[in-house]
Amino acid sequence: MTSKHSLRNPKDMQYAFSYFYYLIHKKVPFDLDKLWAKEIDINRDGYLNENELRTLAINVFSTPLKPTTFKEFKSDLYKTCMELRHPTPAPVIVEESSSSDSSDSSSSSSESSEDSGSTAAVPVIPATQTATATAVATATATVTATTAPKATTPAVDNNTLEVGQKELEACRIDLEVLKASNKTLMEIHKSYAKRTMYRTSIEGTDEVAFLMVDDNDNSTQTKLDGVRQRRHKFICLNDNINHDKPTAHLVIKVIHDFYESLFPFPSSFELPPGQTNHFRYIHEIIDKKQEENNKNNTFIYIFGVVGVMIVMLMWKRSKRSSNGNHHSINGIIGGVGNKSAAKQRSNKRYMIV
Structure with missing residues (x-):
């Protein structure tokens, strides 16, 4: 049964099969930030040590992990870290051959002019221009010597390096280094992108x-x-x-x-015996339950109001009855007092007589 046909049709895909294929092939979206927080940086210190690098290499290259593979893996990350944290300045080279050649040519031309005498009209370069050329050549040589790169940070070797705990402490490998290493990032993505979201097994x-x-x-x-x-x-x-x-x-x-x-015991999803489901869509059941809840809430509200009114009426009636009893008691006491006073007056008459 599908949305188009009430009975099975050769062109329909069964819901169960479609759902099973979804469960089997659903992949986990690749997110390096989440992987770093949950699986890569295990001790949550912000960078990778030797043990964490080995776990990452096993997940990327699988087992058995070859020593050469692990060595190249650490070397690539260390090179990236050094290039990122300690970049080597590019050397500035200034050629001095042109200035020296110009000074040599000027001196040779002046010598040839002296030898030739008055046979040819060769212009004579003033002494000020010769001094200026010499100063430029001297300054150029000075700039070349001062702009040479300093040997403070050696260039990273292109070969595989031996990376140990000392190197890892000198240049710590963190999430920024992983993202900057294109080769390592591609290998991590290639490995983790294959992971499925659900664990499934296909039975015979x-x-x-x-x-x-x-x-x-x-x-x-x-x-x-x-x-x-x-x-x-x-x-x-x-x-x-x-x-x-x-x-x-x-x-x-x-x-x-x-x-x-x-299955001798019914599940929580089964209806009691004799009851059937009259709904076709889930929203119909939800609306029906909401309607029943509203009715129950209305009945509870009405019963609560009626109960409060009954309690108030009983309280007023009891108050009135208590006030009436108090007046009757006062009347009885007053009547007894009047009788005793009359009796005293009659006794006084008898005494006078």
């Missing part, structure tokens, strides 16, 4: 039971007894029952007893 057909259920209850019972014996992990039953036949209920009972033998 021995763990799969595929049965066609027909109208014969005896043959269906025999097929399902074989599944009971072997306890397959995956069971697929195709319903080929003609439910119009009077014996269809016998086949249904066989299937029901079979599943009761495998």
Whole structure:
């Protein structure tokens, strides 16, 4: 059953198969920052030591890790670190041959002019220009000597270097170095991009039971007894029952007893016996539950208001009854006092008589 056809169609892809292929081939997006925080920089100190470099090399090149491979791996990162943190200044070379040649040519021309005498009209260079050329040549030689590169930071060797703990402390390899090393970054991406998001395993057909259920209850019972014996992990039953036949209920009972033998207790997703699902889409169930919750909240609100009103009425009635009893008691006490006063007056009359 798909979104286009109520029954199986040769051009449809089953939902289960599509979902299984998704689970098998789903890749983990490559993110070097997350890998650095979760898997590469294990001790969270911000740079890689010898042990962490070996773990990274194993994940990149797999096992067994050859010593030469690990050596080249550390050497490439160390070279990148040195070029990034300690760049070598480019030498500035100034050629002095042109200035010296010009001074030589001027002196030779002056000598030839002296030898030739008055045979040719050769211009004579003033002494000031000769002094200027000599000063320029001297300054050029001085600049060449002063601009030569200093031997403070030697150039990184192009060959494989022996990188130990001392070199790693001198130039620490951090996330910036990994990103700057194009060769190492490509190898890391090539290795980690193959990682799948979910761990899956493909089982053989021995763990799969595929049965066609027909109208014969005896043959269906025999097929399902074989599944009971072997306890397959995956069971697929195709319903080929003609439910119009009077014996269809016998086949249904066989299937029901079979599943009761495998799963005697219902899951939390099953409805109670006798109830069926009348909804087709999940949003319909959500709307129905929301409506029921609103009704229940309304009833609770009404019952709460009625209860509060009843309590208030009972409290007012009890207050009134307590006030009435107080007045009656005062009347009784007043009547008794009047009777005693009248009796005292009558006794006084008797005494006067």
